[in-house]
Amino acid sequence: MQYSEKYLHLGEKVDVDENVICEYRVTTALSMEDAAAAIATEQSTGTWTELSTLSEDVFDRLSGKVIGIEGDRTTIAFPSDDFSLEVGGVPQILSVIAGNLFGLDALEGVRLEDVFFPASMIEEFPGPRFGIEGMRKILDRPKRPLVGTIVKPKIGLSPRETADYIYEAGMGGLTNSKDDETLVDQAFCPMDERVPAIAEAIDRVREETGHRMMHAVNISTRGDKVAEVAERVQELGATEIMIDVLTCGFAAIQVLAEDHSIKVPIHVHRTMHGAITRDPRHGVSMKTFAKLVRMCGGDALHIGTFGVGKMKGDPKEDLGNQSACVGDMGALKRVMPVCSGGLHPGMVDSLVKIGGTDLQIQAGGGVAGHPLGVRKGAMALSQAVEAAFQGITPSEYASDHRELAMALERWGLE
Ligand code: CAP
Ligand code: MG
Numbered sequence: 276m277q278y279s280e281k282y283l284h285l286g287e288k289v290d291v292d293e294n295v296i297c298e299y300r301v302t303t304a305l306s307m308e309d310a311a312a313a314i315a316t317e318q319s320t321g322t323w324t325e326l327s328t329l330s331e332d333v334f335d336r337l338s339g340k341v342i343g344i345e346g347d348r349t350t351i352a353f354p355s356d357d358f359s360l361e362v363g364g365v366p367q368i369l370s371v372i373a374g375n376l377f378g379l380d381a382l383e384g385v386r387l388e389d390v391f392f393p394a395s396m397i398e399e400f401p402g403p404r405f406g407i408e409g410m411r412k413i414l415d416r417p418k419r420p421l422v423g424t425i426v427k428p429k430i431g432l433s434p435r436e437t438a439d440y441i442y443e444a445g446m447g448g449l450t451n452s453k454d455d456e457t458l459v460d461q462a463f464c465p466m467d468e469r470v471p472a473i474a475e476a477i478d479r480v481r482e483e484t485g486h487r488m489m490h491a492v493n494i495s496t497r498g499d500k501v502a503e504v505a506e507r508v509q510e511l512g513a514t515e516i517m518i519d520v521l522t523c524g525f526a527a528i529q530v531l532a533e534d535h536s537i538k539v540p541i542h543v544h545r546t547m548h549g550a551i552t553r554d555p556r557h558g559v560s561m562k563t564f565a566k567l568v569r570m571c572g573g574d575a576l577h578i579g580t581f582g583v584g585k586m587k588g589d590p591k592e593d594l595g596n597q598s599a600c601v602g603d604m605g606a607l608k609r610v611m612p613v614c615s616g617g618l619h620p621g622m623v624d625s626l627v628k629i630g631g632t633d634l635q636i637q638a639g640g641g642v643a644g645h646p647l648g649v650r651k652g653a654m655a656l657s658q659a660v661e662a663a664f665q666g667i668t669p670s671e672y673a674s675d676h677r678e679l680a681m682a683l684e685r686w687g688l689e
Pocket of ligand 1: 425427429455456544545546578579586614616617618637638640641
């Protein structure tokens with residue numbers, strides 16, 4: 276198959292205010308020129324053959340332009356006019372920058388590594404309402420990493436047991452907790468009972484100690500119910516809501532961020548992302564997803580653990596995810612990067628060394644698996660965060676913090 280050279284504009288400068296610029300990594304037996312042209316044509320004005328219906332004018336205005344090739348990487352610019360933001364939004368953006376191209380038979384692999392949007396496009400999105408600064412303000416925690424837990428086991432606890440877990444976590448010093456991604460409204464833990472019980476537990480922690488905390492209630496559901504469920508749990512006392520971005524879709528976040536009756540932060544989980552982001556030669560980078568989450572209005576987003584925890588990841592990729600959350604992106608607020616997945620107190624020092632202090636560090640097993648239970652587990656994790664914040668080694672801090680010492684003994688230092 277011959278892909279048209281008309282799509283090649285190598286070395287040309289394009290206006291970054293008028294184009295969405297995408298970087299792809301391509302694995303192919305074709306020449307990179309042909310492979311890149313195949314992507315540009317499929318994703319804009321073309322298809323596999325010349326068209327009698329494609330006018331020069333449409334071609335000039337709307338075709339994707341291959342503006343760079345370097346090794347197995349290519350940069351392609353898609354004119355802003357290719358996009359339909361009001362009706363279309365992120366689903367339509369994805370169909371252009373990350374659509375059919377993945378199925379092209381001529382490419383063995385293609386990965387969307389990064390994307391850059393014009394400022395005028397970014398402005399069309401709400402962005403986070405709270406972000407790092409807003410969440411820190413609610414929690415009265417200006418500088419230290421947020422420190423949280425995921426209620427474990429993932430499923431099975433009753434509303435009372437869930438609330439007790441969160442009370443203990445709060446008494447142990449955690450600022451955040453959340454439902455696990457597979458818990459929504461099952462019969463063993465219905466929202467109508469769980470959410471008020473959690474709210475009461477959080478209030479009790481505040482009354483007894485002055486300590487503030489928020490818990491993200493998982494509202495992941497079908498599209499037509501997202502806003503309704505969010506509003507319902509908010510009425511029941513939810514202090515934060517959680518949504519799974521890849522199973523619910525990016526637009527679900529935007530629906531929540533633009534719903535002014537929702538007045539709590541949105542924690543964005545990324546379950547299933549590994550199916551798309553994990554292969555270095557095929558799929559979409561998490562960094563790309565992070566930019567879209569930020570545009571749609573997520574306040575906190577899972578970015579991985581810099582290769583430290585149980586989930587696949589590495590410092591370079593995860594630092595890229597973090598920079599998508601906090602780097603310059605027009606007027607959009609910064610998203611709180613969440614590190615989660617197989618973490619325990621012995622990993623916190625490494626996390627903070629790599630990722631700094633603008634992080635939400637959370638552990639499920641690494642809290643509930645503490646030999647002395649949830650409260651001591653929460654204390655151990657909080658102590659690890661405090662040590663890292665103060666630049667004290669975990670072992671030194673553990674010498675007069677028994678909970679941390681026990682956690683390090685159980686799980687070691689990494
Ligand atoms: C962490 C977690 C999160 C993972 C998902 C879990 O629990 O709740 O879902 O963090 O990975 O169920 O595994 P543990 P990621 O602390 O017990 O591992 O954040 O990379 O998307
Ligand atoms: Mg989970």
